[in-house]
Amino acid sequence: MSNAVEETSRNVIWAPQPKQAEFMRRTEYEALYGGAAGGGKSDALLIEALRQVDIPHYRGIIFRKTYEQLSELIDRSQTLYSLAFPKARYNEGKHMWKFPSGAKIFFGNMQHSKDRTNYQGKRYDFIGFDELTHFTWEEYSYMFSRNRPSKNPRSRKRTVCYMRAATNPGGIGHGWVKERFIKPADPGTRISEEVTVRDPEGKEIKIIRDRVFIQAKVFDNKALLDEDPEYLGSLALLPEKERKALLEGDWDSYEGQYFTEFRTAPDLNEARDHGCTESAEQLLQERRWTHVIDPIDLSHGESRGWRIYRSYDFGYGKPFSCAWWAVDYDGVLYRVLELYGCAGTPNEGVKWTPDQQFEKIAEIERTHPWLKGKRIEGVADPSIWDGSRGESVADTASKYGIYFSPGVNERIPGWMQCHYRLQFDNNGYPRMYVFKGCNAFIRTIPLMMYDPVKPEDLNTSLEDHVADEWRYMCMSRPIKPMRPEEKKEVRFVNDPLDLLKERRH
Ligand SMILES: Nc1ncnc2c1ncn2[C@@H]1O[C@H](COP(=O)(O)OP(=O)(O)OP(=O)(O)O)[C@@H](O)[C@H]1O
Numbered sequence: 001m002s003n004a005v006e007e008t009s010r011n012v013i014w015a016p017q018p019k020q021a022e023f024m025r026r027t028e029y030e031a032l033y034g035g036a037a038g039g040g041k042s043d044a045l046l047i048e049a050l051r052q053v054d055i056p057h058y059r060g061i062i063f064r065k066t067y068e069q070l071s072e073l074i075d076r077s078q079t080l081y082s083l084a085f086p087k088a089r090y091n092e093g094k095h096m097w098k099f100p101s102g103a104k105i106f107f108g109n110m111q112h113s114k115d116r117t118n119y120q121g122k123r124y125d126f127i128g129f130d131e132l133t134h135f136t137w138e139e140y141s142y143m144f145s146r147n148r149p150s151k152n153p154r155s156r157k158r159t160v161c162y163m164r165a166a167t168n169p170g171g172i173g174h175g176w177v178k179e180r181f182i183k184p185a186d187p188g189t190r191i192s193e194e195v196t197v198r199d200p201e202g203k204e205i206k207i208i209r210d211r212v213f214i215q216a217k218v219f220d221n222k223a224l225l226d227e228d229p230e231y232l233g234s235l236a237l238l239p240e241k242e243r244k245a246l247l248e249g250d251w252d253s254y255e256g257q258y259f260t261e262f263r264t265a266p267d268l269n270e271a272r273d274h275g276c277t278e279s280a281e282q283l284l285q286e287r288r289w290t291h292v293i294d295p296i297d298l299s300h301g302e303s304r305g306w307r308i309y310r311s312y313d314f315g316y317g318k319p320f321s322c323a324w325w326a327v328d329y330d331g332v333l334y335r336v337l338e339l340y341g342c343a344g345t346p347n348e349g350v351k352w353t354p355d356q357q358f359e360k361i362a363e364i365e366r367t368h369p370w371l372k373g374k375r376i377e378g379v380a381d382p383s384i385w386d387g388s389r390g391e392s393v394a395d396t397a398s399k400y401g402i403y404f405s406p407g408v409n410e411r412i413p414g415w416m417q418c419h420y421r422l423q424f425d426n427n428g429y430p431r432m433y434v435f436k437g438c439n440a441f442i443r444t445i446p447l448m449m450y451d452p453v454k455p456e457d458l459n460t461s462l463e464d465h466v467a468d469e470w471r472y473m474c475m476s477r478p479i480k481p482m483r484p485e486e487k488k489e490v491r492f493v494n495d496p497l498d499l500l501k502e503r504r505h
């Protein structure tokens with residue numbers, strides 16, 4: 001224990017440092033303590049779980065992704081819990097602490113998404129997730145249903161139900177965690193959301209659920225820096241992206257991002273490296289060093305003749321994704337419009353039937369000024385031709401006059417085509433653009449990560465529906481990679497400046 005703690009009182013075995021106290025004081029239903037490595041996050045979570053252990057029927061649980069990772073947390077609990085409650089006992093087989101009152105704290109894992117059903121029918125008053133970005137949204141949100149108060153007819157004490165989490169940026173769940181906790185508000189600001197829940201009779205009730213993000217910096221953990229002053233130095237030696245994520249708690253840069261070259265605005269650094277002196281506005285107008293551009297009105301001028309394509313990835317419980325593309329006379333792709341079936345929560349589908357989806361798609365193609373009257377060729381996920389369970393999705397589409405050819409589903413070559421499209425030439429021109437307003441593409445493509453097991457592939461457990469449909473589109477018009485132009489240089493036998501100097505003398 002640190003000096004700071006011992007100074008307070010000899011009997012205090014753990015006292016929160018100021019940032020930990022800020023996290024532990026929050027009254028929101030969900031709170032995430034996140035940011036830099038070593039901010040004291042796991043300690044805060046372990047101690048928070050103890051808050052209601054004097055209530056006999058209290059049950060808390062703390063998750064980490066795998067049991068191997070849990071062992072670190074369990075080791076730390078052995079120190080902290082047995083110091084605070086000498087009569088508490090740890091049951092190794094059940095991964096459970098039992099406190100003198102009868103209260104229990106469990107340690108749980110969810111190595112695979114299906115493991116979440118192990119918790120079916122169980123209920124916990126306190127649910128904690130350590131390293132939240134290692135979990136998917138499905139895993140985390142499933143536990144909302146398990147967060148119910150325990151009742152004991154013999155005890156008048158009531159438990160309070162809430163969820164707490166701690167994390168560094170950068171795991172497979174980085175995207176949804178950032179969307180849910182970091183983007184909506186500044187750290188420390190309450191985020192409120194109205195949600196609909198059903199009571200036991202099935203009646204819908206609207207309730208306000210709130211959450212908050214507390215930003216941890218490594219500098220907030222004085223105990224750790226006193227104990228291990230070298231720690232900062234070792235973080236500083238990490239590669240840049242990892243360092244920014246782990247040392248500075250930066251959510252915008254992290255290891256494993258798949259499309260690092262995608263630019264939503266002109267990249268001035270890259271432009272300057274290539275000798276461009278124009279301003280960002282000028283570059284945007286010239287459509288250089290950026291992929292996202294202002295829409296071009298396809299119903300006027302020469303772009304009226306550009307051919308239009310449609311790409312589609314089916315989804316029901318997960319979002320479906322449909323996009324329309326224009327191809328100019330040089331073969332450059334423009335993602336011009338999209339229809340993304342997302343229910344508002346990342347990676348949750350709107351649950352439209354295929355009929356509903358194609359009715360809407362057909363309506364857009366009939367009425368949108370850029371599309372109406374055009375012959376539109378479609379490309380889609382090859383699995384939509386599967387008719388083994390009745391009418392295939394492709395058959396349904398054809399009833400609405402929407403036709404597709406099957407996309408080529410070779411993943412790695414497909415992703416390479418996406419990369420080639422994004423490459424900038426020496427003047428900053430890529431071979432595909434995205435119109436502002438194609439928000440599903442702009443939101444989800446930066447969130448794509450490498451698969452932890454299959455090198456070079458994209459992690460399929462993420463919100464990859466736009467990426468898939470984009471890949472089918474790119475594979476339908478394959479291109480060659482761009483080779484950077486070699487710089488031509490003139491070599492002089494003698495340095496001309498020396499010759500000039502000689503002549504002057
Ligand atoms: N309030 C505290 N009092 C004393 N020591 C503390 C306190 N908070 C944290 N520590 C110590 O600092 C070390 C790092 O804390 P902790 O493991 O909680 O950080 P973390 O943010 O979870 O780190 P990581 O990002 O590596 O998971 C721990 O070993 C713990 O002993």
Ligand SMILES: [Mg+2]
Pocket residue numbers: 041042043130
């Ligand atoms: Mg930790």
